[in-house]
Amino acid sequence: MDTGFTVAQLRAAVADAVRAPSLHNSQPWRFRLRDGGIELSVDPARRLPATDPSGWGARIACGAALFNLRLALAVAGTPARVRLRPYPAEPEVMARLVPDLPRRPTPAEQSLHAAVARRFSNRAPFWPDPVPADTRWRLGEAARAEQCWLELLIGVSAVNAFAEIARSANRVLERDPDYRAELAEWVRTEPAPDGVPAAAGGPQSEPQDLLPARGFGGRSRAPGRDFEPEPLVVVLGSAGNTATDQLVAGQALQRVLLTATDAGLGASMMSQPIEVPGAREALRLSLGRFGTPQMVMRIGYGQLGRPTPRRGVDEVLDLPVVPA
Numbered sequence: 001m002d003t004g005f006t007v008a009q010l011r012a013a014v015a016d017a018v019r020a021p022s023l024h025n026s027q028p029w030r031f032r033l034r035d036g037g038i039e040l041s042v043d044p045a046r047r048l049p050a051t052d053p054s055g056w057g058a059r060i061a062c063g064a065a066l067f068n069l070r071l072a073l074a075v076a077g078t079p080a081r082v083r084l085r086p087y088p089a090e091p092e093v094m095a096r097l098v099p100d101l102p103r104r105p106t107p108a109e110q111s112l113h114a115a116v117a118r119r120f121s122n123r124a125p126f127w128p129d130p131v132p133a134d135t136r137w138r139l140g141e142a143a144r145a146e147q148c149w150l151e152l153l154i155g156v157s158a159v160n161a162f163a164e165i166a167r168s169a170n171r172v173l174e175r176d177p178d179y180r181a182e183l184a185e186w187v188r189t190e191p192a193p194d195g196v197p198a199a200a201g202g203p204q205s206e207p208q209d210l211l212p213a214r215g216f217g218g219r220s221r222a223p224g225r226d227f228e229p230e231p232l233v234v235v236l237g238s239a240g241n242t243a244t245d246q247l248v249a250g251q252a253l254q255r256v257l258l259t260a261t262d263a264g265l266g267a268s269m270m271s272q273p274i275e276v277p278g279a280r281e282a283l284r285l286s287l288g289r290f291g292t293p294q295m296v297m298r299i300g301y302g303q304l305g306r307p308t309p310r311r312g313v314d315e316v317l318d319l320p321v322v323p324a
């Protein structure tokens with residue numbers, strides 16, 4: 001009996017994996033089949049040295065891609081057992097997935113999987129409609145199911161305290177010319193298989209905005225108007241902050257985002273206060289949480305976002321060379 005995954009299973013699952021979000025849409029992942037297992041590695045050629053010097057963002061993105069891989073395999077009836085960072089001598093290998101006992105997918109897996117192709121960052125203003133209590137609970141459950149926590153910032157003073165931290169982190173980042181140059185390098189005005197299309201970048205920010213937006217070169221807005229009335233801002237955190245914790249957090253991030261998509265919500269990510277160490281610590285202290293904040297999300301109802309491009313499956317696969 002063949003006990004491993006096949007190339008066909010690898011290709012099908014990778015088509016979903018690459019829909020995961022990544023910092024500046026850098027898509028820092030590679031996939032291969034080794035001894036019947038699917039392996040996901042971080043791609044050192046796609047590092048963002050100025051924005052992500054520690055590799056935190058690349059590991060979050062790989063974790064999110066891993067969650068999509070797990071879902072795709074489970075929905076195809078071939079769920080996987082996962083080992084994170086399986087080889088100490090090969091730290092670039094983020095995860096190895098081997099076949100578990102075949103079983104039928106659960107309805108929850110099916111609905112999350114159906115959300116993979118419908119999830120996009122939505123950076124446009126959200127409508128005033130509040131996120132219902134049972135949906136808030138589901139978002140928290142999604143994080144807990146992946147060993148993480150989700151803190152919902154409730155009330156004007158919690159959101160204002162967070163906004164102060166986020167704006168000051170954004171100022172720190174914006175002062176660095178290398179950071180600004182790297183961001184500009186990943187904004188796309190022509191069709192490209194990676195980077196952030198200016199049209200997906202959301203409207204440009206205005207001085208009165210509560211939350212700092214990344215300048216992806218979006219369209220300008222009417223001056224002097226508030227961005228949106230009251231977004232739901234949530235902070236995702238993990239127990240620790242090792243490379244493995246960051247992979248765990250990436251999986252939780254994707255589960256929360258897909259849960260939001262499944263509930264008809266839009267979401268965008270905001271990581272300036274995570275990228276600046278002092279801001280991250282201030283955020284952790286303001287939440288009174290143990291562990292480490294790993295991502296901030298803005299969640300709400302709004303117009304549908306638009307898909308951003310991805311490299312094709314063949315460009316992210318390392319397949320053994322077949323002898324002629």
Ligand SMILES: Cc1cc2nc3c(=O)[nH]c(=O)nc-3n(C[C@H](O)[C@H](O)[C@H](O)COP(=O)(O)O)c2cc1C
Binds near residue numbers: 024025123
């Ligand atoms: C680690 C990480 C950090 C991110 N930080 C931000 C951010 O600060 N601002 C933002 O607008 N989007 C942020 N994003 C979202 C990416 O820009 C987005 O996922 C990417 O452009 C692909 O687009 P999509 O989410 O629509 O598929 C982040 C994503 C990841 C994984």
